[in-house]
Amino acid sequence: MTKTQKTVYILVALVALVMGLTFNKMMSGKSQGDNTSLIDAGIILLPQSRHLPDVKMTNQDGQPVLMNELKDKWSMLFFGYTFCPDICPTTLAQLRQIKSELPKAVQDKLQIVLVSVDPNRDTPQQLKQYLGYFDPQFVGLTPASIEDLQTLANAVSIPFIPADTSKPNYTVDHSGNLALIGPDGTQRGFIRAPFNTAKMVAQLPGLVERK
Template identity: 85%
Template sequence: MTRTQKTVFILVALIALILGLTVNKVLSGKNQGDPTALIDAGIILLPQSRSLPDVTMTNQDGQPVTINELKGKWSLLFFGYTFCPDICPTTLAQLRQIKSELPPEAVDKLQIVLVSVDPNRDTPKQLKQYLGYFDPQFVGLTPKSTDELQKVANAVSIPFIPADTSKPNYTVDHSGNLAVIGPDGTQRGFIRAPLNNAKLVAQLPVMVKNN
């Protein structure tokens, strides 16, 4: 083989390699879904997952649940409370509607979790009764104290302002965003409020399948 032939052979091999990598990247991108479509639906995935603190809460059945052991499914954590006058019932109703329109294979991989920002009033019994109005399969968690709640809220960057519980009929200021927890028990991202039902119905199956 002459020097010219060797040069041509190397160039052809390099071009083939570059084309192969490019095609693989394109195909991989297709498998992962369209990041722009996810963002347009309000789904913001983190470049790196975040570990959750070792905090134990009590669910609506009175059973202990360690927050960093939410594994096996994708969990959408909504920080709210049962005495909330507006954003909580609206958001839970939207999540019920979104769930009802998702394909069964996506529903099987998802769980909706209400983390109470009002441990003073949200007993397990109160949570169970309240969530039953929306979907009995929704999970409710109440912390032992506001301090433990603050650890979890800080870890997932979902803000709330502890209420003055000495006032009658007090309200709690909190975010409407959802924290997205992956099946490995780490935070993978957020879903921005207000929720867009149609776009989330289209993109949640993509998220739980490909990420």
């Protein structure tokens, strides 16, 4: 390759790079603009979906559930626990209200899932009884181990701090954000806490129509 050819090659590569960066910026700006109302409602979509790990949980009916097989509905994962003194009952009550204000067709495409950060106490029976106070259709999942729970939490970027279960009446520190899982079983984004009920009710119908 001659010196002139090398120069031309470098110039072509630079032009392609600049055009690519410009196109990506334009597309990002367009996507951001399209999602402004969602962001205002605290719904943050990821630029690329994330696959969930094949962690096995047990639901409130004692049935096994693979996390990477949560499909066909939009799922909002809330990492909490039944002995939580404040944030969990408040969050679940608000999610019940949000769900109740959505059209029935939207409700059918959406599920609320409580992932327990306290497998030591949250048996399937405990989860079923607790969730029954809010909405019997809410799904409760408990992991086989803290390690499995940490794998899932890390994958969806929802933090929690494992508790010292040797202490009486221990509490578990955890996030109030929700992980948003699409009907294809991948994580599509987050919903930030605290929630704005009216804005979420306005935006969720359009969201669940996405594939």
